Amino acid sequence: QWDEARAVLREGLRLRRDSVLVANNLAWLLATAPVAQVRDGDEAVRVAEVLRELTGEGPNILDTLAAAYAEAGRFAEAVSTARRALDLSVSAERSELAEQIRARLALYGAGQAYREEP
Numbered sequence: 001q002w003d004e005a006r007a008v009l010r011e012g013l014r015l016r017r018d019s020v021l022v023a024n025n026l027a028w029l030l031a032t033a034p035v036a037q038v039r040d041g042d043e044a045v046r047v048a049e050v051l052r053e054l055t056g057e058g059p060n061i062l063d064t065l066a067a068a069y070a071e072a073g074r075f076a077e078a079v080s081t082a083r084r085a086l087d088l089s090v091s092a093e094r095s096e097l098a099e100q101i102r103a104r105l106a107l108y109g110a111g112q113a114y115r116e117e118p
Contacts (some may be wrong), residue, residue: 002029002033002034002035002038003035003037003038005029005038006026006029006030006033006038009022009025009026009029010026012026013026013047020051020054020055020061023047023048023050023051024048024051024060024061024064026047027044027047027048027051027064027065027067027068028044028064028067030043030044030047030068030071031044031048031064031067031068031070031071031113031114032067032071032113032114032115032116033115033116034115034116034117034118035118039071040071041068041069041070041071041072041073041113042072044064044067044068044071044072045065045068045069045071045072045074047068048061048064048065048068049065051064051065052065057084057088058088059085059086059088059089059092059094059097059101060085060097062081062082062084062085062088063082063085063089063097063100063101063104065081065085066078066079066081066082066085066101066104066105066108067104067113067114069081069108070104070107070108070112070113070114071113075108075109075111078108079105079108079109082101082104082105082108083105085101086098086101086102086105089101
């Protein structure tokens with residue numbers, strides 16, 4: 001149902017261009033889906049970069065952008081963006097998010113993209 005989820009999120013974003021939640025979920029899905037044909041790193045980067053421009057640099061948005069950069073093969077940008085997301089999550093005392101970002105940061109540093117569990 002990954003294809004269906006992608007279609008629903010794309011349609012949701014078309015209908016609600018201002019929805020941070022829909023845009024972030026679409027970018028995350030495009031970057032991290034366990035099914036290769038659902039992923040699209042370039043589109044994930046486009047959506048996540050627009051989202052960052054509209055909302056600023058929150059840790060969740062930057063985490064998504066880092067995952068998108070990694071999926072697009074832009075690992076240096078993924079690492080630097082994930083580091084910024086980590087710093088912000090630590091500052092906000094969001095320890096669970098910080099631990100998740102640390103794990104993804106290790107992947108990006110090794111030249112690997114993050115994948116959600118099927």
